Amino acid sequence: MKKSLRIRRVLFISALSLAVLLVFIISSHRSPKAPQMRRVKGINSLITNQMSDSLGLEKLDRDINTFMQRWWIRGLSLSVMRGDSLLYAKGYGKADENREMGPGNIMRIASISKLLTAAGIMKLQEEGKLHLSDKVFGSSGILCDEAYTEAIKEKAYFDITVEQLLRHESGLSIRRGDPMFTTRDIMHIYRLEEAPDQETLVRLMLPRRLGYKPGTSRQYSNFGYLLLSMIIEKLTGEEYEKWMQKNLLEPAGCVDMHLAHNYYKNRYPNEVRYYMQDNDPLVPEYTNSGDSVVRCYGGSNVRGLSGAGAWVASTPELARFVASINGHPGVTDILSKKSVRAMTVWHENHKYALGWNEVKNGWIRTGSL
Numbered sequence: 001m002k003k004s005l006r007i008r009r010v011l012f013i014s015a016l017s018l019a020v021l022l023v024f025i026i027s028s029h030r031s032p033k034a035p036q037m038r039r040v041k042g043i044n045s046l047i048t049n050q051m052s053d054s055l056g057l058e059k060l061d062r063d064i065n066t067f068m069q070r071w072w073i074r075g076l077s078l079s080v081m082r083g084d085s086l087l088y089a090k091g092y093g094k095a096d097e098n099r100e101m102g103p104g105n106i107m108r109i110a111s112i113s114k115l116l117t118a119a120g121i122m123k124l125q126e127e128g129k130l131h132l133s134d135k136v137f138g139s140s141g142i143l144c145d146e147a148y149t150e151a152i153k154e155k156a157y158f159d160i161t162v163e164q165l166l167r168h169e170s171g172l173s174i175r176r177g178d179p180m181f182t183t184r185d186i187m188h189i190y191r192l193e194e195a196p197d198q199e200t201l202v203r204l205m206l207p208r209r210l211g212y213k214p215g216t217s218r219q220y221s222n223f224g225y226l227l228l229s230m231i232i233e234k235l236t237g238e239e240y241e242k243w244m245q246k247n248l249l250e251p252a253g254c255v256d257m258h259l260a261h262n263y264y265k266n267r268y269p270n271e272v273r274y275y276m277q278d279n280d281p282l283v284p285e286y287t288n289s290g291d292s293v294v295r296c297y298g299g300s301n302v303r304g305l306s307g308a309g310a311w312v313a314s315t316p317e318l319a320r321f322v323a324s325i326n327g328h329p330g331v332t333d334i335l336s337k338k339s340v341r342a343m344t345v346w347h348e349n350h351k352y353a354l355g356w357n358e359v360k361n362g363w364i365r366t367g368s369l
Contacts, residue, residue, distance in 0.1 A: 044104030079315035084323040084330025110367030117307030118355025122339040132163035151206040172221040173211025180222040222308040229307030252324035
């Protein structure tokens with residue numbers, strides 16, 4: 001691409017379980033304004049691979065196929081957006097054993113889910129239901145449940161704010177392992193007969209010491225974004241998934257985004273099959289059932305990640321969602337300009353933006369499982 005385009009922002013997203021999700025979102029303040037786009041229901045069923053076939057893109061196809069062969073990737077989806085206009089959307093390889101990958105197939109997007117959750121929190125702030133400075137725990141906190149308050153042993157927990165959770169600056173640590181991926185260990189330590197639900201997991205984790213004083217450092221925390229998911233539920237009185245779909249995703253034109261299930265038999269109709277490397281060993285099921293399973297189907301409680309990493313989406317709908325929170329005129333935003341700026345402005349004293357990994361040198365959000 002010519003340097004004269006002066007690309008201002010690049011979003012590169014990759015979610016990999018040998019079904020790979022790649023989204024490149026490119027926008028330029030100097031590009032012509034995109035025409036107002038009509039909101040379409042069911043975009044995943046409308047877009048086909050043939051729509052992106054072009055004589056000028058054979059090299060791109062060859063490069064992608066070479067990349068897939070090199071890394072033993074069974075299926076891949078790629079969408080490219082400039083401004084608020086979708087320029088390219090295509091699937092490569094297989095969505096399942098006997099099904100070709102198309103741009104409308106949905107797949108796990110891992111920690112890209114955090115961008116959705118952050119947008120949900122900003123929406124609640126716009127509605128006056130919270131402020132980013134609100135405390136999370138304690139009698140005046142949002143998650144003020146007595147069971148949580150009594151579980152806390154370290155007073156610094158009561159200083160944690162919503163913004164600190166968003167920026168991974170809450171003090172939450174993974175020095176004893178990431179609680180979102182150590183379900184079997186937690187069941188063993190606390191002698192649980194079944195995998196803990198979200199409320200039980202939070203109650204069990206709160207007695208642990210923080211890794212640092214809230215607001216003084218940073219450490220990436222999946223558990224922190226689980227708490228944000230629970231904050232959304234607490235303030236709305238609705239299930240996190242349902243509220244997000246009704247109030248954020250559907251208004252953005254994204255109608256085929258859901259929280260993932262853990263097993264192939266529970267997959268969504270349009271969802272891909274996930275694969276591991278051919279030599280990847282079976283692992284114990286996360287429920288401590290005694291069974292051995294393929295890692296991507298029962299090795300971890302993916303659905304339990306909730307807003308930290310459980311969403312499934314297609315690349316075109318994911319591009320559509322970003323177009324709805326980027327402040328550009330082509331697609332009507334679901335957030336105010338103030339919220340968009342708050343999520344994307346770079347602060348020297350913060351490593352992470354609100355939901356984005358980075359905003360200094362382009363808006364970047366990554367994810368992997």
